[in-house]
Structures are given as structure tokens and as C-alpha cells.
Amino acid sequence: MINRRQMIATMVWAATGSGVASSVHAQPAMSRITAYGFSFQGLKGGDIRLVDYAGKPILVVNTASLCGYTPQYAGLQQLWTQFRDRGLTIIGVPSNDFGGQEPGGTSEIAETAEQTYHVTFPITAKTSVKGPNAHPFYKWAAAERPADLPSWNFHKYLVGRDGHIADAFSSRIEPTDTRVATAIARSLTA
Template sequence: MASAYDFSFETLQGKPYPLSALAGRPLLVVNTASKCGFTPQYTALQAVWKEFAPSGLVVIGVPCNDFGAQEPGSEEEIGRFCEINYGVDFPMMSKVHVKGPKAHPFFTWAAGQGGFLSKPRWNFYKYLVNKNGGLEDWFSSKASPDSKKFKAALRKML
């Protein structure tokens, strides 16, 4: 059975980002978009990154344009938008598909691990990966990263 650490992304700057380099660390992987009603969650994601990074957590933003064409920008535009508007300094990846036949393998794997309802149905689905590379939990777009339930799941995983 694959683990999250078997997958790799590419950064906004076009550099490989193998999750194997993060083996043993818990991850929060989120499919993001710049023009979505949930885009303000970047603020809470940045706060989670600052709060839990000392415990080893790595927050990873993965832009996608699959839902309502809400991430139309280039990698450079996405990076600039996130930094200027939300002060994002957690790792941001290049735009990928998260659904359909061209879905990035990580999201196909996560949906397979979490069951039918865990499949991304909109932007800002959140996937918690434990230190062993297994899917610990997942949250839909509506779950705010600063909610008590979300933070409790994070603390449990750490």
C-alpha cells in the first residue's frame, strides 16, 4: 500500500518537491484556489503553519483550477497573490488537477484512503497525513483550519 511519502509535487518555482523528503513528519495538504469563497482560509492555514511547524507539521498548498475555474493564474501570479494578500510562506506547489483522469496521484490516493466522501468536491479540501505517511483524517472545504474540531485532529496526530 502506498503512503503519502511516495508522491511528489513541483513547487511554484518548478522545482521537484518529493514528499519522501518529509518522511516522518506530519503533513497538511490542501487544494487551494485564489478566487474562491473559501480563499480567506489562507489566513487560517498560515496561522496553523506558524503554530504547528515547531511540532514538525508541514502545510502544503496545492493550487487547482478544477472547480469553477477559480485558479486561473500562472504559478508566479499564484505565489504573488498568496504572499501579498495572506502572507503565505508555507510551501506552495504548481497547479495540478485533483479530480478526473488527470488528477494528481496524491489526491487519487487520498480519496481512496478516506473513502468516497473524501474525494475533493471543491477547493480547500484538507488532508492530514500522519508521521507514518497514512491518511489520518480529511476535512471538506467548509471546515475552517482554525476550528476547534480541525485543531483537535491536528493535535491528536502530532
């Protein structure tokens, strides 16, 4: 019969690939991945690197130009105007995943966001946010908050200063809702 000490030594050996079970030789634990490890292709080229916003809250929102929630662009712009000088970044992520409501290309997306709703916050290139082809950020977010997956356009993830998901808001919750502003304010002072 194997005693507890032998079993632990065997598990350490199997995990490290060596017979050394001493804590002196143990590998340090890996830190959890944060949102700052991801980037998106920008709508008009270049990369939107989340690491460039490290230590600041980021509101990541999957958007669509032909959705009933598309007017939320105006509320997102209002949040951006209200909080950007305090450190908030908003990133719009156009996606055709829900109802085929982002069928256009770069110029159509830019027309809706920039011309119709006067958006000035960063917008990514069209990106998948669900399923096996989801952008790595969205796969990571699904692992961070499995109960808060996007189920439609204009789902909002608030990334806190620590790079982890601080809050999530469904499409039905307007960007100007008190709950969103309160969560952003809390993240800014955390």
C-alpha cells in the same frame, strides 16, 4: 472433485507462477503505499517531495485564488506558524478544477498566496486534484478515503506520521476550527 488443499495449491501456483505452494517460498506481502511516495512540482520550480517530511504530519490543501474560501490561506498560515516547530508541514496545491477559480499562472498564484495572505508554507505548481488527470497523490488519497473526496477548493487532507490519511476536512471547515487543530495535535503526538 477437487479438494480444498488442491484448490489452494492451484491458487498459489496461479498467483506465483510456479508450482511451489510451500510457505517457505512464498513472497512477502507488499506494504501499502504511503503519501511519502509522492512529490509535487513546486510553484517556483523544484520538487516538493513528501518523503522529505516522512514521520511528520502533513496537511495537504487544494487551493484557489478567486474562491470564496481563499481567505482560508490566512488560517492555514496561522496553523503553520502554530505547529511547524512541532513538525507539521502544510502544502498548498493550487487547482483550477472547481469553478475555474485558479485561472492564473505562477505569478498570480504567488501574488495571492504570498503577497495578499503572507503564506510561507510550500505551494505547488497548479495541479489537477480530481478526475482522470488528477495528480497521483490525489488518486491515492481517493483510494485511501473514498468518502472524503475534494468537492471544492480548500479541501484538507491530514496525513499522519505513518504516511496514511489520518483525517479529512471539507472546504467549509476553517483551518482554525478546533477539529482541525485537535487532529493536528493528535497526529503530532501519535
